[in-house]
Amino acid sequence: MVGWTGYFLRVNLTSKTWKKEAFSEEFAHKWVGGRGFAVKILFDEVRPGIDPLGPENKFIVALGPIAGIPAPNTGKAVVAAISPLTGFYGDGNLGTRVAEHLRKAGYDALIVEGKADHPTMLYIEDDKVEFLPADEVWGQGTYACNDWIYAKYGKGVGVLNIGQGGENMARFAVVRSLEGRAGGRPGVGAVMGSKLLKAVVVKGSRPIPQADPAAMKALGSGDLRKVGQIDKQSGWSIQSTTGVLPFCNEVAGLPVRNFRKTSHPDAWKVDGERCNNARVATYGCPTCTMRCGITVLDDEGRESELDYENVALLGPNLEIFDLPKVASLNYLCDEYGLDTMSAGCVLSFYADAIDHGATSGDFRFGDAKRAKELLGLAARREGPLGNLLADGSLRMARAFGHNSEAYAMQVKGLEVAAYNCKFIPGQALAFGVAAIGAHHREAWIITFEIKHTTRESYGPEKAAKVIELQRIRGGMFEFLVSCRFPWIENGWPLDNYPKYFNTVTGLDWSLDDMWRVADRIYAMIKLHYLRQFPQADRTGDYPPRVWFDPSNADTEGPIAGKFLEEDKYDGMLQHYYDQRGYDRRGIPTKATLLALGLAEEAAAVEKVAVLT
Amino acid sequence: MRLGPDMKIQIKIIGPLMYAAGFSEKEMDVPAGTTVDGLTVLIGIPKERPRIVTRNGAAVSPDGALAEGDKIAVSPIYSGG
Ligand code: SF4
Numbered sequence: 095m096v097g098w099t100g101y102f103l104r105v106n107l108t109s110k111t112w113k114k115e116a117f118s119e120e121f122a123h124k125w126v127g128g129r130g131f132a133v134k135i136l137f138d139e140v141r142p143g144i145d146p147l148g149p150e151n152k153f154i155v156a157l158g159p160i161a162g163i164p165a166p167n168t169g170k171a172v173v174a175a176i177s178p179l180t181g182f183y184g185d186g187n188l189g190t191r192v193a194e195h196l197r198k199a200g201y202d203a204l205i206v207e208g209k210a211d212h213p214t215m216l217y218i219e220d221d222k223v224e225f226l227p228a229d230e231v232w233g234q235g236t237y238a239c240n241d242w243i244y245a246k247y248g249k250g251v252g253v254l255n256i257g258q259g260g261e262n263m264a265r266f267a268v269v270r271s272l273e274g275r276a277g278g279r280p281g282v283g284a285v286m287g288s289k290l291l292k293a294v295v296v297k298g299s300r301p302i303p304q305a306d307p308a309a310m311k312a313l314g315s316g317d318l319r320k321v322g323q324i325d326k327q328s329g330w331s332i333q334s335t336t337g338v339l340p341f342c343n344e345v346a347g348l349p350v351r352n353f354r355k356t357s358h359p360d361a362w363k364v365d366g367e368r369c370n371n372a373r374v375a376t377y378g379c380p381t382c383t384m385r386c387g388i389t390v391l392d393d394e395g396r397e398s399e400l401d402y403e404n405v406a407l408l409g410p411n412l413e414i415f416d417l418p419k420v421a422s423l424n425y426l427c428d429e430y431g432l433d434t435m436s437a438g439c440v441l442s443f444y445a446d447a448i449d450h451g452a453t454s455g456d457f458r459f460g461d462a463k464r465a466k467e468l469l470g471l472a473a474r475r476e477g478p479l480g481n482l483l484a485d486g487s488l489r490m491a492r493a494f495g496h497n498s499e500a501y502a503m504q505v506k507g508l509e510v511a512a513y514n515c516k517f518i519p520g521q522a523l524a525f526g527v528a529a530i531g532a533h534h535r536e537a538w539i540i541t542f543e544i545k546h547t548t549r550e551s552y553g554p555e556k557a558a559k560v561i562e563l564q565r566i567r568g569g570m571f572e573f574l575v576s577c578r579f580p581w582i583e584n585g586w587p588l589d590n591y592p593k594y595f596n597t598v599t600g601l602d603w604s605l606d607d608m609w610r611v612a613d614r615i616y617a618m619i620k621l622h623y624l625r626q627f628p629q630a631d632r633t634g635d636y637p638p639r640v641w642f643d644p645s646n647a648d649t650e651g652p653i654a655g656k657f658l659e660e661d662k663y664d665g666m667l668q669h670y671y672d673q674r675g676y677d678r679r680g681i682p683t684k685a686t687l688l689a690l691g692l693a694e695e696a697a698a699v700e701k702v703a704v705l706t
Numbered sequence: 707m708r709l710g711p712d713m714k715i716q717i718k719i720i721g722p723l724m725y726a727a728g729f730s731e732k733e734m735d736v737p738a739g740t741t742v743d744g745l746t747v748l749i750g751i752p753k754e755r756p757r758i759v760t761r762n763g764a765a766v767s768p769d770g771a772l773a774e775g776d777k778i779a780v781s782p783i784y785s786g787g
Pocket residue numbers: 167169189274377378379382383384385386387577578579580
């Protein structure tokens with residue numbers, strides 16, 4: 095086997111032991127890496143029904159065959175665990191030097207088990223693993239923790255860490271890396287915190303095994319340059335993802351006031367042009383030549399790194415249109431290690447629930463000062479309110495009652511990313527069937543819907559588009575482990591990725607081979623879901639109910655009077671199931687599982703749930 | 707094609723296309739009969755730049771004719787991060 099290191103590093107925090115564990119070529123070819131590795135390891139090793147915040151859960155960092163190799167844009171790692179937010183498999187990716195260093199240390203994945211008896215930092219350097227005390231930084235935010243680590247080891251090491259949100263097990267706490275933002279929206283940072291694992295530091299010094307290193311070096315570095323040039327021509331990274339905000343505002347797809355409204359006349363105050371004008375620095379993941387992070391100063395003079403999701407959900411969604419204030423909320427989320435998207439939805443839901451009399455409280459839309467305090471309460475789980483907020487919007491809704499679950503903006507417990515699908519049926523489907531809950535990472539079809547189909551359609555073409563994009567975005571980019579942006583935003587051709595994979599592994603895979611692995615991973619995540627929730631039905635793949643509510647329709651603008659029609663949505667969902675080979679509950683049929691090589695996993699699931 | 711007397715439209719340029727056009731938002735007089743594609747050429751966005759054009763929030767085809775009072779937005783083809 096070439097192209098993989100062939101080893102996992104398994105670390106047990108309870109016993110302070112570790113071992114280097116070989117995996118087979120068959121395993122590598124079946125699961126490839128990243129999300130594929132994580133989904134399989136967690137399926138095999140963590141039994142359903144455990145407390146995700148207990149020692150039986152496992153924290154995984156998984157890389158793929160092109161992760162860490164100079165090529166566009168491979169400085170990414172997948173972090174995963176059983177999610178304390180959704181109850182089943184959860185993951186995310188983030189830019190980090192850990193990608194390169196862990197592979198250079200000789201591992202394609204890190205599996206962390208058990209629970210430390212005091213705050214711990216894991217230090218990995220090739221064949222050395224140390225369990226070091228982190229009491230000094232326990233209770234501190236991710237910036238201070240990162241500085242502490244850099245002061246010890248220098249800036250070149252790979253770092254993953256958590257803030258107070260992870261330490262206190264806020265269910266939407268993320269894993270942070272100052273070399274490239276945050277990942278693991280469904281509470282992967284809380285799982286680190288539950289293990290008293292404050293940080294992972296990695297330094298590797300060996301060459302990453304490759305079939306043809308010289309060819310890969312020539313190909314990868316040349317392509318990195320080309321991707322940089324293409325980006326210069328397109329200008330995408332001038333505003334990067336924040337450029338999409340005025341587009342969403344224009345087509346009635348912006349989340350405003352807990353998604354009650356779809357556009358706002360003041361949205362321009364926090365749009366991509368304003369973000370770029372306020373830029374004080376630019377920020378990017380390792381090896382990237384289209385660095386997309388826009389750093390601005392917040393209202394307290396701190397550097398805050400913006401992208402569209404965090405601006406939209408912490409800005410217009412809370413009816414805050416003052417960029418330094420939005421930046422401040424974003425800074426706090428990053429400092430506490432809270433997911434900016436869930437944080438925005440949790441706060442907007444709280445304000446909306448107060449507005450609708452489902453609960454009482456002193457938070458109103460537009461109140462940035464109180465929003466800052468609430469983030470602190472959630473990150474520290476301070477008092478009953480902090481505890482409530484830290485549990486995420488679905489649990490809040492269940493506590494409030496009064497039918498508030500209808501406007502808790504989440505799917506399967508994971509809060510919706512910043513696209514208001516009040517009348518964007520295909521994107522609503524994309525959120526409904528996103529593998530881990532309402533993430534935008536896996537499929538985004540709004541432009542396709544508006545430009546190439548009728549917005550009103552609930553037809554099979556939209557289901558097909560969602561599947562096509564899931565295979566690429568939630569599949570290939572997540573198991574090779576590479577950033578999707580060169581392709582999605584600058585049109586870097588997709589067939590480059592099998593080329594990188596083949597040059598590294600010596601194999602001869604096509605894109606179709608990639609799609610097969612992607613389909614296998616999607617089926618596996620569904621098996622995780624069914625195993626955890628044996629009574630699961632198709633309503634788990636429905637978007638927030640408020641989008642079906644005629645009384646919630648816009649009263650003016652391009653979608654005035656329109657809303658998602660539930661029976662038509664359900665029909666589109668059935669197209670998705672039919673095209674995927676899933677049954678009426680949205681679970682892969684036995685025939686589909688067998689065709690994907692998942693007989694063993696199907697048999698394991700059949701012990702606790704029904705397959706058809 | 708003969709173009710008629712000027713009409714007023716509002717135009718908004720989204721994302722990096724605004725740097726090609728040299729502005730992000732303005733009211734413009736354009737000859738009646740101007741098409742969507744004609745407008746984008748008029749404001750200096752090269753034809754080969756991929757884009758989506760919306761009128762009052764709904765997509766319009768490149769050969770669609772503009773009308774007095776249209777609110778036009780020209781955006782790159784974003785893919786949603
Ligand atoms: S495009 Fe952005 S997210 Fe992707 S690797 Fe570069 S900096 Fe990171």
